[in-house]
Amino acid sequence: MLEIYWGCFLFGVIFAAGTLLFGDVLHNAVSLSTEFSLEHLAWLQPMVIVGGITGFGGSGLLLARYTELTDPAVVIFSVCIAALLSVLVYFVYVKPMRHCENSSGFFITDLIGKTGEVIVLIPAGGFGEVLIRVGAGNTNQTAASYSKIELPAGTKIVVAEIREGVLYVYRNNKQSGGRAE
Template sequence: MEMFGYSIESIYLFLLIAGVILTILYILIGDLLEGLMNIGIDGLFNPITIIGYITLVGGFGYVLETIAFFMAPWTILVINLLISAIVIILVNYFIILPFKRSEKNTSYSIKELKGAVGEVFTTIPADGFGEIIISRPHGTVSKAAKSFDGEALPEGTNILVIDIDEEGVFLVSKHYD
């Protein structure tokens, strides 16, 4: 069968190659494409699904044309379009969208740590500096600290962050549970 003057196998192969090239381009400039093309209901027509559909149509079509020689080309085309659509919708809803929803921002503002409870990692002398650690949902923060009350805080002491000075040094006090 021919479409647009080309054999259907050639068209499928072209779509497969175009999908692979678009995938590589998406890896390189995906954020720009996503900003320009993210339209539709809950990102249904985002670049990942469009590129994936093109690649699947090309790949499934080429394989079906090669191995299903007993079927009519129009039947193969319809089956191919339906299978590709079902696969890309399943991949979108069960893999792509959950990953997008689960993206968390691991950055934090130093001001968010005021009032946080932590632990002295390196002893804080009465008139000097030490180090504290504060557990966060996405890891542990280690910061330079000095005593707010002017008392020495030995290693392992639970502390409360009272303030943060201009240089980013934490002013801490002993925390009583």
């Protein structure tokens, strides 16, 4: 049984070292596949699973060596400790960290459908500037009127489309439920 405990423990240590050194490369390779999404199984993160395996191996080694428990009892206690460690890793580290990363980077195409505000007058046939909230920050973008009408500063807008890096916007008229102009 000691070989199994050592194997689980060493696997966890090697996995942790590999994640430390190559974690971003592996994450990017896996995230390229849009079909592979574990959002609905957030507790099934590699850190949680490997943490449990490592906890099983480490606790098995300690219990087998420093207690008078029988092999089946050591296995049962090791599984319980591994489950407890997995739950702790999930609730103390994985779950809080999942939503704490904010990025100021975005694709301009992500702005389609976003609401914002005109900060520099958009003339009927020209360009102005809009302010749009993106993630934890704001972005100022060059904009033109989608309907070829003047949009004064302070007007609430919605991004209709993007052509050649310019946002084409229309007035956000919530009362009519759609494009007012």
